[in-house]
Amino acid sequence: MSLTDRQREIYDYIVAFRRENGCSPSIPEIQRHFDIRSPNGVAGHLAALEAKGAIRMADRVGSRRIEVVAEKQMSSELLHTLPVYGHIPAGLPQEYQVSAAESTAVFDETMLGFKPREGCFLLKVRGESMKDAGILNGDMVVIEPSPSPSAGQIVAALIDGESTLKRLVRVKGRWFLQAENVEYPELHPRADLVIQGVVRTVVRKL
Numbered sequence: 001m002s003l004t005d006r007q008r009e010i011y012d013y014i015v016a017f018r019r020e021n022g023c024s025p026s027i028p029e030i031q032r033h034f035d036i037r038s039p040n041g042v043a044g045h046l047a048a049l050e051a052k053g054a055i056r057m058a059d060r061v062g063s064r065r066i067e068v069v070a071e072k073q074m075s076s077e078l079l080h081t082l083p084v085y086g087h088i089p090a091g092l093p094q095e096y097q098v099s100a101a102e103s104t105a106v107f108d109e110t111m112l113g114f115k116p117r118e119g120c121f122l123l124k125v126r127g128e129s130m131k132d133a134g135i136l137n138g139d140m141v142v143i144e145p146s147p148s149p150s151a152g153q154i155v156a157a158l159i160d161g162e163s164t165l166k167r168l169v170r171v172k173g174r175w176f177l178q179a180e181n182v183e184y185p186e187l188h189p190r191a192d193l194v195i196q197g198v199v200r201t202v203v204r205k206l
Contacts, residue, residue: 002052003049003052003054005111006045007045007048007049007052007054008111009034010030010034010045010046010049011049011054011055011068012105012106012107012108012111013025013030013033013034014030014055014066014068015068015079015106016081016104016105016106017029018068019106023064024064024065024066024067024068025064025066026063026064027039027042027043027046027063028063030042030045030046046066053069054068054069055067055068055069056069078108078109078110079106079107079108080106080107080108080109080112080115080116080120081104081105081106082104082105082106082107082116082120082121082122082142083101083103083104083121083122084101084102084103084104084105084121084122084123084124084140085101085102085121085122085123085124086102086123086124087123087124087125087126088123088124088125088126088141088156088163088164088165089126089127089129089163089164089165090125090126090127090128090129090130090131090135090137090164090165090166091126091127091128091129091164091184092127092129092164092184093159093160093162093163093164093187101121105122105140107203112142112200112201113200113201114200114201116142116144116200117144119144119145119197120142120143120144120145120197120200121142121143121197122140122141122142122143122203123140123141123143123156123165124138124139124140125137125138125139125140125141125165126138127165128181128183129164129165129166129179129180129181129183129184130154130165130166130167130179130180130181131180131181132180132181133154133167133180134202135154135165135180135199135202136204138204139202139203139204140202140203140204141156141165141199141200141201141202141203142199142200142201142202142203143156143196143197143198143199143200144197144198144200145196145197146195146197146198149168149195149198150168151168151169151170151175152167152168152169153167153168153198153199154166154167154168154198154199155167155168155177155195155196155197155198155199156195156196156197156198156199157177157193157194157195157196158192158193158194158196159177159187159189159192159193159194160189160190160191160192160193161192163196164177164187165199166178166179166187167179167180168195169186174188175189175193176188176189176193177193
């Protein structure tokens with residue numbers, strides 16, 4: 001089953017919705033979730049998924065007619081539920097606040113490009129300091145905890161108690177954080193630099 005990125009997002013949403021609610025989402029619910037302008041736009045995506053054998057639109061009357069054909073064919077070992085936390089600044093650091101997960105999201109590892117290990121989580125990106133690395137305001141990033149990150153990796157970090165998303169750099173034995181936007185300065189810790197994890201995948205809503 002070869003799906004486009006957008007089709008995969010909608011398919012994964014349908015699968016996750018069915019698991020959480022015991023029924024498929026309606027077209028208006030899909031429309032609201034993905035901010036699609038019209039029901040016809042959703043219907044077009046569903047028709048493409050049906051043509052590829054991923055779903056089937058049942059003949060019965062009602063708003064929840066989506067049946068997942070490929071759900072049984074996909075091994076549950078490839079599906080991973082990740083917690084979604086709040087925003088991380090891709091700009092100037094902001095005061096770090098511990099919070100509970102806002103929600104969860106289901107991905108299969110073929111879309112992520114790697115098998116998430118325990119402790120992986122998602123953060124919402126706010127700001128433009130990493131735009132030249134292809135990480136834009138509104139994106140989500142999959143963070144993998146790493147006890148020993150390497151120089152050059154993009155990391156979620158606490159610098160002097162404030163959180164930010166930046167590239168980890170080491171020069172002459174000193175670690176600091178660097179933006180991927182010339183309008184933002186390098187960040188050198190006055191006291192503490194704690195790496196929460198490294199960015200493994202960027203998730204973008206089109």
